[in-house]
Amino acid sequence: MARFSDLPEELVVEILAYLPADSLMRFKCVQKSWYSLIAKPKFVVKQLCNQIYNKSGLLLKCRLFNDCGNEESILSFLSFDKNTEMLHSEDHVYAVDEVIHFPFYKDRLLYPFFGHCHGIVCISLRYVKVILCNPATREFRELPVSCFHPSPGSEEVVCLPLGFGFGYDPKTNDYKVIRILYFIDNPGCESPIKVEMYTLSTDSWRKVNINLFAAGICFLQRLESLYFNRAFYWMAWGDFHESDSFILSFDISDETFKKIAGPSSTLNARKDSRELIVLNESLAFVLHDASAVQSLMEIWIMDDVGVKAKWKKLLTIEGNSRLQKPLVFWKSDELVMEDKTGKFCRYNLRTGEIKDLPVRRRLRKYSAVNYLSSLVSVQAGNKLDLGNHSLT
Numbered sequence: 001m002a003r004f005s006d007l008p009e010e011l012v013v014e015i016l017a018y019l020p021a022d023s024l025m026r027f028k029c030v031q032k033s034w035y036s037l038i039a040k041p042k043f044v045v046k047q048l049c050n051q052i053y054n055k056s057g058l059l060l061k062c063r064l065f066n067d068c069g070n071e072e073s074i075l076s077f078l079s080f081d082k083n084t085e086m087l088h089s090e091d092h093v094y095a096v097d098e099v100i101h102f103p104f105y106k107d108r109l110l111y112p113f114f115g116h117c118h119g120i121v122c123i124s125l126r127y128v129k130v131i132l133c134n135p136a137t138r139e140f141r142e143l144p145v146s147c148f149h150p151s152p153g154s155e156e157v158v159c160l161p162l163g164f165g166f167g168y169d170p171k172t173n174d175y176k177v178i179r180i181l182y183f184i185d186n187p188g189c190e191s192p193i194k195v196e197m198y199t200l201s202t203d204s205w206r207k208v209n210i211n212l213f214a215a216g217i218c219f220l221q222r223l224e225s226l227y228f229n230r231a232f233y234w235m236a237w238g239d240f241h242e243s244d245s246f247i248l249s250f251d252i253s254d255e256t257f258k259k260i261a262g263p264s265s266t267l268n269a270r271k272d273s274r275e276l277i278v279l280n281e282s283l284a285f286v287l288h289d290a291s292a293v294q295s296l297m298e299i300w301i302m303d304d305v306g307v308k309a310k311w312k313k314l315l316t317i318e319g320n321s322r323l324q325k326p327l328v329f330w331k332s333d334e335l336v337m338e339d340k341t342g343k344f345c346r347y348n349l350r351t352g353e354i355k356d357l358p359v360r361r362r363l364r365k366y367s368a369v370n371y372l373s374s375l376v377s378v379q380a381g382n383k384l385d386l387g388n389h390s391l392t
Helices: 009-016 021-027 032-039 041-054 082-088
Strands: 057-065 071-080 093-098 113-117 120-125 129-134 139-142 158-169 174-184 193-199 204-208 226-228 231-237 245-251 257-260 274-279 282-289 296-304 310-318 323-330 334-339 344-348 354-356 366-371
Touching: 009 032, 009 041, 021 032, 032 041, 113 226, 113 366, 120 158, 129 174, 158 226, 158 231, 226 274, 231 274, 274 323, 282 323, 323 344, 323 366
Parallel strands: 113 158
Antiparallel strands: 057 071, 057 366, 071 093, 113 120, 120 129, 129 139, 158 174, 174 193, 193 204, 226 231, 231 245, 245 257, 274 282, 282 296, 296 310, 323 334, 334 344, 344 354
């Protein structure tokens, strides 16, 4: 009987490239040739392409109390078996809970997601330290201090974070982090809102010269952005009036901002009940009226990206009092949500069926992203050459 080691190298590459990164990290120890193969940039790209094509994973971050009574963050990795689904006409979802400990910051176990791309997650500790993390490879990188950080001996300036974003720039083959800051009591400052950009290849921040305050942008709905098709997206508004809300986008390559009008909906959705999500390679706008007796939800799809965007209503979900808040689309036709009891569930857009996800009940502090297990490194100087692959 032929052994696996007797197979041609080309076939070995094809087989290994379909495996998730955590398995490949273990296989590095099998033999030296595998260690060398798995570390090659071309193999990293090949494995990444396969993972993006499959799109079968979710990463949920929730908070719970551990056995010592302390609150901590738990990462739940969810995936489903496509082969089982094809054979039995139903899917089998598997969940693995893990605690991610930071070697350089052990006292802080609570942290939010601020972006994700190609298996790398961007998080922040106390909104000051910015961390890039690949959960599959257990690789972490703490980014340098802000380029707006006061020099030694200068007066301390108080600033608050308004927005974050993390993504891949296909023009430069580089990973970038955007941070929007609001400066308080800064005399002589032309605009209280400043923008900076970090690039992984140079391991440094630089200023982005744009005056968001003059453009009428004062507030973002939340710190984290949605990264899709080479751009970051936030819900934003110029004042505290509901009528002044819009979508703010930032092109990661051209480094330009745009204000995009949302859909013309009559649904009575508060600012905190509006979500931007990616659905089947389109930007989706979800409005949820939690005040209604029977929960109402609308899903709109953007037909044309631009300042005067064209929106089309895809679906209205009504009469279901269990659904609470949308989190992320999964498997092209399911909406992952948290219900009113604090449990995670998935709603099938075609059938209306609701299924529970195998995640233990958490506190109401959570994040969810579509996740793929990659070998992409977060080390400074890394530039992933994707060639003709379009993996934004």
